[in-house]
Amino acid sequence: MFRLAIFLVLPLSTIAQSYKNISLGSTLTTSDVTDFWPSPSGDFPFGFQRIGNGSSGFLLAIWFNKLKEKTMVWSANRNNIAPEGSQVELSIDGRLVLTDPNGQEIWVRDMARAGLVYRAMLDTGNFVLANSSSGIVWQSFDEPTDTIFPGQVLDQRSRLVSSFSSMNASTGRFELFLDGELALYTIKYPIDATNDVVILRNIEKKKKTDV
Template sequence: MALAWQYPLFCLLLVLLLLYPTSAQISRNISLGSFLTSENTDSYWASPSGEFAFGFQQIGKGGYLLAIWFDKIQEKTIVWSANGNNMVPGGSKVELTKDGHFVLSDPVGKEIWKAELFGSRVAYAAMLDTGNFVLATEDSRHSWETFDHPTDTILPTMTMSRPQQTCCSLL
């Protein structure tokens, strides 16, 4: 008879544990219409653990890189940058537009770089604890991610794919 009340209690405990979010699933979503400017380098989008940050890094006096860096170490080491490592001037802006585009523009609003999106509409962005910055759909699928556009650093959870051959066979 003692088991009669323990089984429902165990099932309830199991359901509650399944509903409890784990730290690996947590991300801070960046909503449509959000933006960062290069002149405010104290403003960036951090991963939930704070290990990585996405925003502008000033490089000497020459300009700014839109980048991802290790944020918990003294030397803010860059692991990814947009726009082919080309610096942008002060006053530049990166925005996740209301219609789901991710655009880097100069101080007068001229587009410098954008994430090439294919497929579903972007609903939000997120800086993940893996060091991957993603643009995601309503159902959390990644429409675009920095891991698909590596620069000169490979992070532990990155996978490298072989470029597809698009050429024809020899005659």
């Protein structure tokens, strides 16, 4: 069964809530999934989640921490699983980078020229990179996966793509976005095909369903 979600949490405003600032040079590794960067209330952690029971693969993710299932609401590398020994770092030069054990980049957001000084996990479910004036230079809300939150803006560049299944967080067969109106599309590819981000451009217009 695919998963698209609208998360009904009543958040504090971004301006009013407190930040738990995470300074440059901070790291997380897959060797300890109990180590993560939490929001002030602890509702939303940012860190690594193992994929499936006994799997050696990990997602860099945000999840809702108040449920036993630790429901994931965002991930950076859903189509490029990180192996055991990977780490994420907010480097001194202002890059948020996920690397494998050999130092190869799996996912990166480069904010070196934006004057990045810290990052923070907010109680809204949003993970932000901010400059010295507390201005947001990048946020996870700008790159949703399969979940949207109250207060999150879904513009015409944004896409919500369902997970392949409840046990597979990679991109699935359904896409929600604004096309003059809020619409749900099916993505054209065989159900047993290997997931590929490129397939998101190949949409069957005839299977449009308004929601």
